[in-house]
Amino acid sequence: MNTAAARRPGRRSPAGVRSLAVALAACLTLVSCTAPEEAPQPVKSSTVVEDDPGTFRFGTAADPRTLDPALAIDTESYRVTRQLMQGLVGIDPVTSEPVPLLAESWTEQDSGRAYHFTLREDVVFHDGQPFNAAAVCANFERWYTMPPSDHLDRSRLPFKDVFRAFSDQPELSLYEGCTVTSEYTLTLQLARQITSLIPALAAPAFALGSPAALTSDQANELSHSRSGTFISRFGAAPVGTGPFELVRWEAGEVELKSFANYWGEAGDVDRVVFTTITDAGARARALTSGRIDGYDFVSVDSAVDLARNGVQFLQRDPYSVLYLGLNQDFPGVDDVLFRRAVAHAIDKRALIDGRFLDGTKPARSFLPEKLGISTEDVTTYGYNPARAKDLLEQAGYDGEELPFYYPRSVSRPYLPAPEKAYAELSRQLVEAGFNIRPVPIEWSEGYVDAVQRPGDRAFHLLGWSGTYQDPDNFLGALFGSTSAEFAYDDSQLESKITRAGSLPAGQERSDAYADISAQLSERIPAVPLVLPISALAMSPRVVSYPVSPVMNEVFNRIDLADVEADGRRSG
Template sequence: MAPTRRRFLTGSLGIAGLTLAGCSSSNAPSSSASGPSASAKSSEVSFTFGNAAAAPTLDPSVTSNLETSRISAQILEPLVSADPDTGKPVPGLATEWKSSKDGLTYTFTLRKQVKFHDGTDLTADVVRKNFERWSKNTDKEQVNQTAYQAIFRSTSSDGTAQPTIYHSCTAIDSRTVELKITTPYPSIVKALTQPAFGIASPDAFADHDKYGSHPVGTGPFRLSSWDGHTAELTRNPDYWGKAGDIDRLRFVTVPSTQKRYYELLTTSVDAYDQVGIDDFVNLARRGYQIQQRDPYSVAFVSMNQQSGPLSDVNVRRAAAHALGRSQIATSQYPNGTNVANDFVPELFKVGGDDTSSAYRQDQGLAKRLLKESEYNGEELEFYYPTDVSLAYIQQPEAVFAKIAGDLTSVGFSIKPMPIRWDDDYLSKINARNSDRAFALTGYMGAYRDPDDFISPLFRMESPQFGFSDPTLFDHVHRAASLPDGDERSELYRTINEDIAEIVPAIPLAYPISAVALSPRVTSYPLAATGIENFSLVKLRKDA
């Protein structure tokens, strides 16, 4: 897999911003002591980050939400962390690990003298209780699968429990944990780097209802308060590692792209995510740093085969050939975003990309396919999110308008179904509903492996796509069990070809996302996943 391009992009953009700043420094707002980042105590350093969406919970084990993961990752730490440049596992709460020859047993050695925010000691038994909790949560029916369910294959298409590759987690002694699985999964250590596997204090998660709003971990920050939109964190004075420059860390929700831009200019935030397309030049002219992340997500249009006409593959192929995906990638995403020809971004690939012809725009072909299909012009519901900026779709309303226009131009009749993101959009497009035909959505990666994208989408039947293909599902499971190499690469190539033949969805783009930083930030630990470690943020001493 290719190494990240993160530093090259960051460096080039940083230089451009500094150069422009020299020409227009009078336009840059100063970071005065009266701004919200300044503390009532002159010695206390505060930092405010603008999230593009609200976190539905602060428990990362029950959701794949980016904002939940970003906040909770400052509080909870996993056994293994991910190197931000390569994605390779590096020590976290475990200092070392080893696997058995058969790939079924993983042994982790824990750090010494680590305490949770409530004073509980980190022990192997605590880790065991966390795995027990994740396993038990699998038994709870829910529309959106958790990271645990995806990794350990512990849920079926209807949300109920099924045989899992998880066997056990055992405390060998106070600092040694043994994890056993029933089927080889060579990527499991990489998978455990996700915030979803952050280790929590058992006393805290004993109260399940309270834990979602007040997680307790070992991280560099402790949670002070959260009201569903703003999270207030404070430095952990007993942190085992280096605590960093920030004493108080705030995450605020600012769904509007334009408002996030002005919040930075007025020093209401010190940094924000999902920089709007129109704001790149304006920020650079004012001397602000803009750091771009490598593509770590894919945007796509899902097609529900339980919805009447979409059971006909010619209808789905007509939709795929109707879309001008290159225009969408260039007009609706930051510069550097590439058209997606399958569902795996370049950083995750171990196989080739041979599926571009399946989705190329050819409206003449789309019209012929539609004419030869079972479609009779009936109105088709198209779901899309509103009031949100996402890593994979910054401007959902604009992207939907372009797609709906392309579909209409070849003969589709589209019924727009706008749904507020806060109204649990993901649950609505993942629920069984034969009236829903299309949905605008995407997937954000969490660890550097193609299984992270392929398995959650195509390892089993899903109400979002409404199809069953046992051969494809078997291929996905087998690919996950193989080590990196030619056999695995060839199998993923086959999987991509199979998906392109079935056309359960139309891949749109591998989006670039960006973070804008105030002048008081001298170093920001950009991560392609969007899950930065804020204890590593460096600030000007005079800010």
């Protein structure tokens, strides 16, 4: 039996929030010794955004793609939806372990094939509708019965990653139903045990929307396009139970306001403005000029000068992986000798130097070290251009042009400077005998869609950021089913991943994921490159910020210097 007791979130996290007042010397250890191309202006004590003291302005690296978390797969969408919507399960700010949120407690039943949830009784949705067991089950049924037109061209949707299939493939799905047992209790039925279920329900994709809004705003009808992404009316204006509600979403800016009837602590922030600034250097200048109060994905080029100018840093523990994707539908890439040549051609340490913050490590597998899965049996391919050339010759590669897709005008947790990473990887591959053709694609113009559907690419750069603490969040999401991204069809591996997900926590389960990692290292559907450090920068008015390796950073837990502890604005 696994039962969790209720916990009400406080207004700040006493542990797990790294102090923002980082000394200059400490900040300098975060970066490699690469001089910035353009130095930001010094911070001045008077450069505070001219707004109400309760306004917090945050610089984001890209626009959100949708505000419907069930259909989102990107960091910037989740960054906004985490403020608006909540799930049954939360995340401990210190350990990243699951804790109660909208569910006060849960109990495992029937050997893990069912979970009984008891809900909070003091929660309402932003539209005034009650939060209860019927609302929870309505969300689960919506996710399960999502039309194929909504999910067939969207890889890695979390519902499929966790439950393996939707209602159009009931024989494959691990979801069997959601039963209301009283106004505030429900039972979730599963086809078999999902060991990671409770941690997975803390992921932002499982945030709960108002059933009335899901119906009236036709959440499953992706009726209009926004920056190339089809979304529903609900996806443009979601209704949840979070500490903030949506005011407006325009190109380049999202505005939120505090929800007056929020069940938890309101905190210091009563207005949030997300401003999209795609260039990392421009985000640094916006911070030092007072246009924004904080931003994410500090680049190596900006970090040294920001530190010298007194800007405060937050460093996340690494929980993402950058990889080089290999498309086995491209002629020749389906030969494992070719893929081994790619692996030998890459110098991961040279890739890290000057392009990633200090503390970033070469990746031996697709799993962050935090998960504690052994890599002892993983095959490693040392940097050896001569060996790569020999393998290419054995594979019969004749110098055919190899399209290499990479994103532009964006920063990701796993890829702070994509153009620079591409340039180094391309140089290494060319040195080993590959004929590379660069294919840059603007992130905002559908880069993710371009590399996750059938296409003419041989290589592409992408990564994965974990949203909950379990190896299935990485291996299940990336390789749990056949995807067009890698064109890698391995039913045996998929069965192993499904089995590992159902094993009880313990050594057998850890060994199963270690074996999966070893098999991936032999077959090389992609090359894991680095496990990056990511960092945020904050203005002096930010006293504390709820930094989280899984980016569970909800802004009602920010403390601001110009807001008094009792919530009254200081004069």
